[in-house]
Amino acid sequence: MTSPAGRAASAPGWLGSLLASAAFARAYTIAVLGVVFGSFAIERIAGRVTYISMITGLCVLGVGVLIVRRQEISLLRLVPTTLVVFVGWALLSVFWSSDTATSFWSWVTTASLAFLAVVIGHLRDTLQTARALGDVLRALLSASLAVEVLSGVLLDMPFPFLGVQGNLAELGPVQGIFGTRNMLGFVAVLALITFLIEYRTQSVRPGVSIVSVVLAGGLAALSDSPTVLVLAVGVGAAVGALALVRHTRPERRGALQLGLGALVVLAVIVGYVARHPIIAWIGAGSDFSMRVDLWNVMVDLQRARPVQGWGWFGAWSPRDQPFSFINYFLGSSHATGLNAYFDVLLQLGWIGLILFVALASIALVRSWLAASERRSVIYAWTPLILVALLVDSMFESFTLTGLGWMMLVLCAVRAGLSRSWRERIDAVSDLDGLPHDGTRA
Structure with a gap:
């Protein structure tokens, strides 16, 4: 014994x-x-x-x-440098925020979700990650549809505790189990990307893929979210551009990539100049007007602390400044700035915004180059998810908290593992007989 x-x-x-x-x-x-x-x-x-x-x-x-x-695991490649610096700056901002305790615990939440994303990024490869996300989103979207059927058809009554209004019989808007129609639409777009990648890689049965795509597409339409159409156009353009790059000869890809980059800059300028006709076309005039009023107040307040911002909170704390003033001034109850870039600018100043843009853009460039050079279509999952996150960040602050923040960090980790300057340092260490922790073998 x-x-x-x-x-x-x-x-x-x-x-x-x-x-x-x-x-x-x-x-x-x-x-x-x-x-x-x-x-x-x-x-x-x-x-x-x-x-x-x-x-x-x-x-x-x-x-x-x-x-x-x-x-x-290589310690050198464990976490992207831009992520470390951004999270570190957010921690420093706790000391000049209006509520140190609340700001600190908000930072702990941000760091915890980033840590979970880092762990997943090192545990699973891109295909395994996409498959796991596909399984999760199939279950959650199915639960959302079931709740909407129960609320809007069978019982014909809202479920206030879940934020479900029971509008399925009127064909929307629906919220599912995600709280708001915009969040449901955002998750549905992420699901569509994942399900289509699953279909192309044949990682699940064709029948399951088709049903999954119909489920995600149907809920995206029923959410009646004005941002879904913009996301669909942005992701669709990215898919077309990536397909074009992948089918171009290697010696011509560099020039094509530069041309596409210039086209993106031009599209952003045209989109800004023609923003009012575009908003009227998608039927989001009143919604956008409300957002513009909010953003103007945020920019005015940001000028009081242009470099360091007001301190990191992530999701707004209604009792703390400057959020209580913003809601009082506008007579509203906003929980975020409805724009991740303006939100970072308000909370972390210009330094924080530069770090956030660097984190996202470096991850996008790395993953885009990997997807354009490698044969497997699975490498397209990371840049397409990043495109969805960055486009949605112009209308929502989902990328700063919860699932949006975790997906941004996860994509940044995956992009860093597939294409990074630190990969070459690891290779040199291996040739010198040094393991990744820097000690002699």
Whole structure:
């Protein structure tokens, strides 16, 4: 019979084997994605304490996984430099915010979600990550449709605790289990990208792919979100451009990439000049007018602290400045700035905005180049998700909190692993007989 001391000695080996297993990595990835994407429903049903406890538990497990797999992971390539600097600047801003305690705990939430994304980025490759996200979104979108059918058709009554208005019989707008129609539309677009990549890579059965695409497309349309059309156009243009680059001869790709970059800049300028006709065409005039009023007030307040901002809060804290003043001045109850770039500018100043744009743009360039040079279509998943995040950031602040922030960090980590200057340093270290932690083999 094994003694208690013997059992204690063998426990770490058993736990280490579990944490290092492929099955645990897949289960952990699905759990993280499920909790973060289902955060609204979890908080409304079980409370915020439950959600925080789940995130804390996943972070503890993530630390254990990284420790067990430390020999497989390069410390030099663990986290993108731009992410470290951005999160570090957000932490510094806590000291000059109007509410240090609230700002600090908001930063902890931001750092925790970033850590979970880093763990997933090192546990799973791009195909495995896309497959896990596809499974999670199939379940959550199916649950959203079921809730809308129950509320809008079978019971014909709203579910206020979930934010469901029960408008399915009128063909929308619907919210599902994501709280708002804009969030549902945003998630549906991410799901469409993922489901189409699954179909192209044949990683799931064709029937499952087709049903998944119809489900995501139907909910995107029923959400009646004015941003969905803009997202669809942006992602569609990115798909066309990427397909063109991938089918161009390698010696001509450089010139084509430069041309596409110039075209994007031109499109942004034209879009800004023709913004009013475009807004009228998509039927979002009143919505956009409200956003412009909000952004103008944010810019005016930002001038008081142009470099450092007002301090990091992520999602707005209604009782703290400058958010309480903004809502009082506008007679509204905004929970975000409805634009990730203006939100970062207000909270972290010009330094924070430059760091945020650097984080996103470097990740996009790295992933775009990897997708244009490598044969497998799976490499297109990362840049297309990033395009969706960056386009949506012009109308919502989803990319700064919750699932949007986690997906941005996850894509940045995946892009850094597939194409980074630190990869060459690792290669030189390996040739010199040095493992990734810098110690002699």
